[in-house]
Amino acid sequence: MSVTAQPRVRPTATPLPMRPGQRRARILANTMRWLFVIPAAIFVAVFFGYPIVKNIVMSFQDYGTRTFFTGEAPWVGISNYVQVFSSSLFTTSLINTGLFTVGSIVMQFAIGLGLALFFKRNFPLSGFLRGLLLLPWLIPLIASSAIWKWLLDQGSGALNQGLALFGIPAVPWLVDPNLALVAVIGVNIWLGIPFNTTILYSGLQAVPEELYEAASLDGATGWKAFRHITWPSIRSVVSVVIVLGVVYTLKVVDLILGLTGGGPANSTQTLATNAYHQSFVNFEFGVGAAVSNVLIVVSFVFAMVYLAITRKAVDE
């Protein structure tokens, strides 16, 4: 059976004279338009609006185990925020969150871009290798953090046993408070490389080959070609990768909980793990909400930056 193309009737752009019943049709069209919007609006309100509003309200309440049985959550004003901001743990968490995010993003991006440029040259097995690169992304986070915990073990971890072959003494990766954050950032970099490589690679694919040909005639190859052709062409992709990466990294909780649980001696405690600890270990949901609101504000700023960048890209 063959499908024959039906001639389409194109809507006419010229206004027709008013006819009775047209008013009705317009109202119907308007109603229809709203009906299409409503499901989306309800979805956003229920699944995004409500939790955020609830979280803000909760941060001003004494919301503990009692609340779940009695339904009472006394209003405590800003005392949850006072408790959070006056705790020495908050400063530690804030600094760690900054180091964790900046460290992860810089390295993820640099390695991701390097790999993307490398895979841009087609060579035998490049597709297969690029597929392998996605692996960290495919493993459930809690499983990969458990495996990394074994690998990084001081006494019997594979990494230290490997280093021992070169005569390097055992490194206390997750045990030394000065090294633990570095180790956790390292694992997070490993996790983020696939995302960076994939997005940047697709950005590179979109750069027209002719530009390079034309440039090479003018003598611009290698670094010069990268600086004047590649970089300007993928700039919008780069900003999207970085902003999304920041928002994604700020809220990492399972990886840290799996590797160190925020320890040793709170040296890997971030805002996200701090909020988790307050809510689900101490069962002080009001304080936990206050910490996560700080996190939400930071993420929100980056989300706005992202929106501004993507809008600019569309305008261009």
Place this chain on the structure above:
Amino acid sequence: MKKPRLIAAVAAAALIPLALAGCSGSGSSSGSAKSLTIEDYFTSSYNPIYNKCAKQLGITLKINHVAGAGLISKVLQQASSKTLPDVLMLDNPDVQQIAESGALSPLSDYGLSAKGDVPAVEKANTYKGKLYGLQPVTNSIALYYNKKLLSAAGITPPKTWDELRADAKKLTKGSTYGFAMSNINTYEGTWQFLPFMWGNGGDEKNIDTTATTEALQFDLSLQSDGSMSKSSVNWAQADVNNQFIAGKAAMMINGPWQLPALNAAKGLEFDSVPIPTKTGSPTVAPLGGEAFTVPETGNKASMTTAGKFVGCLNTSKMQTYNAGVTGNVPTNIVASKAWGASHPQVASFVTTVQTARARTGELGPDWPKAATKIYTAVQLALTGKATPAAALKQAQSQSQ
């Protein structure tokens, strides 16, 4: 006008979730006294214990095993949706916190008491003068030792801190550490440190004291001697047990729940003694184990039956049966002594449990905050971020 139709559509859409919620809400509260729901974090190996009592009371059971870490969050959810089980198992340090929320009914309503049980059980499960939970069996921690390694070094199990320190040093050879314990940044780490702290006269109300400083200093000295791995700040109790089984630790602090794994390890000969104290005085270790409670479900008939069921679980006969299944110690003083005499592997735990102390005995629902301070101080000291005295001072003043 077509507007009303639009409003009706919106209203109808808004009602859908309510209708769905209405459907799922009913049904579970209609339990008659002929059947009970039970919730715990055990495995199905516990079911025979329940079934014995169910048979005795002539009722049917619906048993729901939840993963350990998720139990309290699940209980909180059930409390807010009024779907609490008829019989609820709780880890004993959580009992007072949940009782404070009003979710539990006092066991005196069902004529139950903790008479005849080791004293700490009553303390752990009493909130504002009322008993809310009963523990058929309990546990604690003791010092396990590898028999072969100790006899090879010509050592008998230590009784005092000085002996423990000297023995641990002597036993440290090659890749084997003399001593292992968990100093992790969770309540497990606190639980393992308590025998040193309490045994030396330390107290959770204020940890910035000489007694607790000495205890932490002792913990640190084991590490600085090289007798305890620096990794202990990352080890949970299960990790400590693995080190011991692998022969990488000659002595360890752990509980009787590890016995099945230890007995299954081929070629491992082990025994245990109460945890050494500074002067060799009786050990003061924390009381472990799970309590059974009767939540306020609003259904009087099934609450009464649930009370009878908890009472049945706590009879000395059932306690002894339970101990045989789980490897723990009966809480009834008479039954526990008889059990210890016939089961040498748990003898040291039977001794320890008699003088054990309840973690929530003093601070009640505020215990978790103190527990957080204690493991924070231990971590600060063992990672070298502060001296024991400074670490305890810092943790005590921490406002979290």
